[in-house]
Amino acid sequence: MSNDILVITEHMDGKFSDVSFELVGKAKELAKALGGQAAAVVVGGGVDANVFASDSTIQVDDAALSQFNPEAYAKVVEALVKEKSPKVVMFGWTVTGMDIAAWLSARLGVPCAAYAKDVRVEGGGIVVSCQAYGGKLTAEVAPEGETAIVACLAGSFPAEAGQGATAAEKIASPVDLSGLKMKFIEMVKPAGGDVDITAQTKLVSVGRGIGGKENIELAEELAAKLGAVVSASRPVVDAGWLPRTRQVGKSGLKVKPKLYLMLGISGAPEHLEGMKGAELIIAINTDKKAPIFNVAHYGATADLFEVAEAMLELL
Amino acid sequence: MNIVVAIKHIPSIADDVPVKGNNVDFDSVDFVLNEWDEHSIEQAVLIKEAVGGTVTVIGVDLIGELDNALHLALAKGADKVVKITADDPAADSHMQAKWLSEAIKGMGANMVFAGVQASNDLDGQIGPMIAAYLDMPYIGGVSSVEANSDSATVNKEFAGGAGAKYSVSMPFVAGVQAAPKPPRYAPVSKVRQMAQSATVEKVAPSGDASSGLTFKKMAPPVVTGHAEMIEGSSKEVAAKIVELLKSKGLA
């Protein structure tokens, strides 16, 4: 065992996601406190890996890893963790990290702390703050044993601290990748032809509180009066009330408008990932304890229909 | 096609989640079906409708109230329902995944579905853990599954509408993010009928696993900022928002 931290980075289309840099930055801080080293792991080629401020970077290159493949990536990470016995393995709690972190935990019998917002060193071990129950509770957990997996929410740490130029060491896959049961077929591109919500200065964003497809019109009217476009939380899109192109959040788009007016959105961590950088956030929600009020600049505990209709009269 | 859907009964987050000591106060919270489980049940039933087969829904009964969720699953098209009688509201994902795997092991599943996550997955989700315990591959963030004879074409979502298509040989475990169609509605009369006529198979928990996490503290988040609250009637709120937007040149 060691006091090292292994960061499993993420990349797509030749670019690392911000969370990779965020994790490397945090890993450096933790490694320093623990007296170990922070190593970045890049699974797959097709990306310039000499971009981290890590103590070392390993890039595993193999044809089977040229696209994200949950089975192949998981096997590679498992082999590396077994070989290096790090103190902490850091993942992003993202659409790709979520495929591997808990699998590895059960596979190796080591703890996993998910939804992590912060990690600190305490008495030679780590304590992880996790944002669970849709953001309604924060749990502080201490993993037992010599290795722990921590899966962090995107946007939890500054990305700058992880940026650097450490030269990556290229290695072949530490595990045999023939006979995989999962094969990548093709990328699926987002449907085009709709407005680009990331290019808007004003968004009126609706959540499940809007209640049904027939009520989207009210939001459209309000948006039209404000010179805004309607965006949405995921359940609205899953229900088929608005197209996927309008979804803001972790599995949607990241937006940074001047105005983000929220109608009936609770403020789940996955939604916040997509909009917390907006300049002015105003939230209308009937639940006075909705987590969104911890993030919005202005809020009102009110019925969205009443407020939207009254606004229409005034605009 | 033999599809098993593993579900999770979880504390409701619709209201405040009460805390007792270092964990949720399980006695004073309502338990509900994890919202993503509705999608994995829907996905399973859609496959059954397309190619035939059976859908078995299985969950850990933490507080003796899982039957409602299981009857609902039957009303939506599941063929068989099983509950693991644990009576342990604090059972973590590792524990539940272990019990579920032990029960699923003998079922000859071609595919196992689970919700992509649950809001109480502090130690990770049950889907990937079941995959690890059963030595099957796992793919999450799944937005559609089409079954062929011994493999399936699986769509995984990345972000912003992008995703990728994979071919996965059976058996495997998928974490369902969204079914291709919104989960169907089951009429109350049908659920009631299931409650009267259906049998819920009971299985005792078998196996042991633990998250290895010690809970040091559980509390509502320490709020570093809070919205400035606009008070008054809805009309007053609307007027104040419009005024605010005008003052910032946004309306």
Ligand SMILES: Cc1cc2nc3c(=O)[nH]c(=O)nc-3n(C[C@H](O)[C@H](O)[C@H](O)COP(=O)(O)OP(=O)(O)OC[C@H]3O[C@@H](n4cnc5c(N)ncnc54)[C@H](O)[C@@H]3O)c2cc1C
């Ligand atoms: C891997 C993954 C990725 C995800 N990606 C995304 C993503 O990209 N984007 C996203 O949004 N979510 C995403 N989610 C889902 C996320 O976890 C939440 O489920 C979702 O954000 C909740 O949406 P909501 O706030 O609209 O609904 P809810 O949480 O149900 O909230 C509805 C709110 O409306 C309020 N309300 C109800 N009626 C009224 C009324 N009349 N007036 C005012 N308020 C009212 C309620 O008080 C409540 O707060 C993802 C989840 C997973 C697992």
